[in-house]
Amino acid sequence: MIELAGIDREFEVGEQTVHALQGVDLEVAAGEYLSIMGPSGSGKSTLLNVIGLLDRPSRGHYLLDDVDVTALDSAGRAEVRRDKVGFVFQFFHLVPRLTAADNVALPLVLAGIAPAERRERVAVALESLGLAERADHRPDQLSGGQRQRVAIARATIMGPRLLLADEPTGNLDRHSGAEVLDLIEALHADGLTLLVVTHDPEIGRRASRRIRVVDGWVEEHAG
Amino acid sequence: MTATDRFRFAWDALRGFRMRTALMLLAMAIGVASVVLLTGLGEAARRYVIGEFSSLGTDLLVVLPGRSETVGGPPPLLGITPRDLTLDDALALLRDPAVARVAPIVIGSVPVTTPGRERESMVVGTTADFAPIRRIEVVRGQFLPVGDPRRARPVCVIGQTIERELFGGAQAVGDTLRLGDRRCRVVGVLASSGRSLDLQLDELILVPVATAQALFDAPSLFRILVQARDRTALERARDAILATVRARHDGKDDVTVITQDAMLATFDRILGTLTLAVGGIGAISLAVAGILIMNVMLVAVSQRTAEIGLLKALGAPPSQILGLFLAESGLLALGGALLGLGVGLVVATLLGQFYPALDFAAPAWAPPAALLLALGMGLLFGALPARHAAHLDPVAALARR
Numbered sequence: 001m002i003e004l005a006g007i008d009r010e011f012e013v014g015e016q017t018v019h020a021l022q023g024v025d026l027e028v029a030a031g032e033y034l035s036i037m038g039p040s041g042s043g044k045s046t047l048l049n050v051i052g053l054l055d056r057p058s059r060g061h062y063l064l065d066d067v068d069v070t071a072l073d074s075a076g077r078a079e080v081r082r083d084k085v086g087f088v089f090q091f092f093h094l095v096p097r098l099t100a101a102d103n104v105a106l107p108l109v110l111a112g113i114a115p116a117e118r119r120e121r122v123a124v125a126l127e128s129l130g131l132a133e134r135a136d137h138r139p140d141q142l143s144g145g146q147r148q149r150v151a152i153a154r155a156t157i158m159g160p161r162l163l164l165a166d167e168p169t170g171n172l173d174r175h176s177g178a179e180v181l182d183l184i185e186a187l188h189a190d191g192l193t194l195l196v197v198t199h200d201p202e203i204g205r206r207a208s209r210r211i212r213v214v215d216g217w218v219e220e221h222a223g
Numbered sequence: 224m225t226a227t228d229r230f231r232f233a234w235d236a237l238r239g240f241r242m243r244t245a246l247m248l249l250a251m252a253i254g255v256a257s258v259v260l261l262t263g264l265g266e267a268a269r270r271y272v273i274g275e276f277s278s279l280g281t282d283l284l285v286v287l288p289g290r291s292e293t294v295g296g297p298p299p300l301l302g303i304t305p306r307d308l309t310l311d312d313a314l315a316l317l318r319d320p321a322v323a324r325v326a327p328i329v330i331g332s333v334p335v336t337t338p339g340r341e342r343e344s345m346v347v348g349t350t351a352d353f354a355p356i357r358r359i360e361v362v363r364g365q366f367l368p369v370g371d372p373r374r375a376r377p378v379c380v381i382g383q384t385i386e387r388e389l390f391g392g393a394q395a396v397g398d399t400l401r402l403g404d405r406r407c408r409v410v411g412v413l414a415s416s417g418r419s420l421d422l423q424l425d426e427l428i429l430v431p432v433a434t435a436q437a438l439f440d441a442p443s444l445f446r447i448l449v450q451a452r453d454r455t456a457l458e459r460a461r462d463a464i465l466a467t468v469r470a471r472h473d474g475k476d477d478v479t480v481i482t483q484d485a486m487l488a489t490f491d492r493i494l495g496t497l498t499l500a501v502g503g504i505g506a507i508s509l510a511v512a513g514i515l516i517m518n519v520m521l522v523a524v525s526q527r528t529a530e531i532g533l534l535k536a537l538g539a540p541p542s543q544i545l546g547l548f549l550a551e552s553g554l555l556a557l558g559g560a561l562l563g564l565g566v567g568l569v570v571a572t573l574l575g576q577f578y579p580a581l582d583f584a585a586p587a588w589a590p591p592a593a594l595l596l597a598l599g600m601g602l603l604f605g606a607l608p609a610r611h612a613a614h615l616d617p618v619a620a621l622a623r624r
Contacts, residue, residue: 082537093533
């Protein structure tokens with residue numbers, strides 16, 4: 001599903017060039033569960049952003065479903081993100097003025113889906129995540145775990161095949177973190193390809209395949 | 224994304240930042256209200272002046288002694304100074320068929336007294352035809368008597384202020400007053416009328432022209448008002464006046480004839496330009512409001528950077544982000560403009576209550592023009608922040624919280 005070949009990502013920071021990713025080759029098959037670990041600043045988030053088409057590699061090629069997406073312009077990348085990728089962030093990134101239901105509906109709104117169908121799909125998604133009673137609550141009326149569940153509902157409402165989670169439990173207590181993780185893994189069990197960035201070894205170990213990013217280099221973690 | 228959804232999203236965003244929205248609406252409203260009010264003011268001034276002139280009659284010609292242009296040449300030895308206009312000149316004008324009425328005018332200022340009271344007043348000597356020419360009426364008694372204008376009758380018609388001040392509320396008609404050293408009987412009181420351009424009717428005393436000539440001891444006329452048969456006869460009347468005066472003044476063209484029409488057209492033009500100018504001042508305040516919208520939208524974009532990053536992550540292309548922010552500034556401009564129109568109309572109505580003489584209604588083109596301008600300003604100045612938002616780097620934007 002994902003094929004990265006010779007991916008470099010460089011940033012100019014002042015006079016210096018920082019190599020966030022160096023010669024990354026990585027293949028991920030559909031339905032895999034990957035954890036990406038590494039010390040902070042190692043480039044694991046950059047790797048996730050490149051895979052999620054939020055960031056463009058400086059060099060190298062990226063095939064997503066056998067299509068070279070490195071050449072796409074920003075509108076083209078946006079379309080791929082919309083249709084194929086779901087994001088879950090450490091800080092949830094819910095729009096504070098919108099209700100839980102409206103937050104979940106946001107990708108459908110951006111995609112131009114009719115209101116009637118939106119309502120139906122949002123209701124189903126909230127129901128399946130146990131948030132039906134919270135539909136009309138704003139983010140500041142929800143607990144951290146509930147917020148992240150709303151974010152997961154939003155990430156999956158478009159039916160993507162790839163779910164990218166960047167420290168999804170980093171801002172949650174142990175209990176809700178475990179809940180959220182169970183939820184994400186349940187989605188994986190339903191066939192979603194799952195990539196989780198974390199610095200928590202305990203979480204990293206739950207993945208069927210583990211990679212480490214150190215100073216921009218990627219290494220497979222055996223066992 | 225459908226248009227309805229775009230505007231709903233923008234609407235929610237505006238409701239989410241009430242203070243900011245209220246301030247921008249206020250700025251836009253002030254801009255639009257000032258366009259409406261300033262053009263309304265300009266229009267009111269124009270209509271007022273046009274009204275004043277029209278009340279004099281557009282079929283009116285004014286004959287002044289002397290040529291309006293100066294002529295070079297050797298210094299005058301004798302008889303070059305223009306001849307005075309006389310009462311006979313005025314009466315001679317009546318012979319032409321293009322001329323309907325003639326009112327000779329003598330004007331001066333004398334002390335006016337009744338027993339125990341005195342004041343200085345303008346005295347105008349004229350004939351009975353002055354009333355229909357100037358469209359003035361009497362509230363009590365009669366106007367100056369019709370008859371031979373050469374007879375100096377001791378009668379007068381007075382304005383209401385004169386009546387109040389010299390007769391103190393008592394019945395003036397039939398009573399007498401003294402003009403300088405002459406007695407005259409009050410035969411009528413003028414209707415109050417603020418709308419007569421060069422004369423304050425309420426403070427005026429009208430006497431027969433021959434009486435005024437005797438009073439001021441001067442045979443010459445200040446000017447002659449001539450009413451043409453109708454508006455189409457203006458040119459013929461003008462030619463006839465010049466020809467008559469030339470024949471009577473030894474072949475010299477020594478009068479100036481002004482038509483009301485020409486003055487009217489000039490004032491109309493000047494005041495129309497004035498309205499545009501003050502409207503322009505209003506438009507500047509709209510531009511200021513537009514710049515304010517730009518600044519506040521830029522702040523909004525940086526406040527909502529994380530939200531923009533999220534929208535991008537969810538698959539919004541740059542054009543969609545652009546559309547969202549343009550919709551926001553467009554809604555702001557439109558809302559502010561409608562508010563401003565309302566405020567402008569209310570204030571204009573209130574002003575109209577306080578100054579009934581002026582009609583503050585803005586010209587018909589001003590409200591839609593202000594609305595369009597406001598919308599244009601909102602979109603124009605909203606474009607820069609919207610473009611800025613559209614081209615934010617999603618990773619950097621998401622990193623901001």
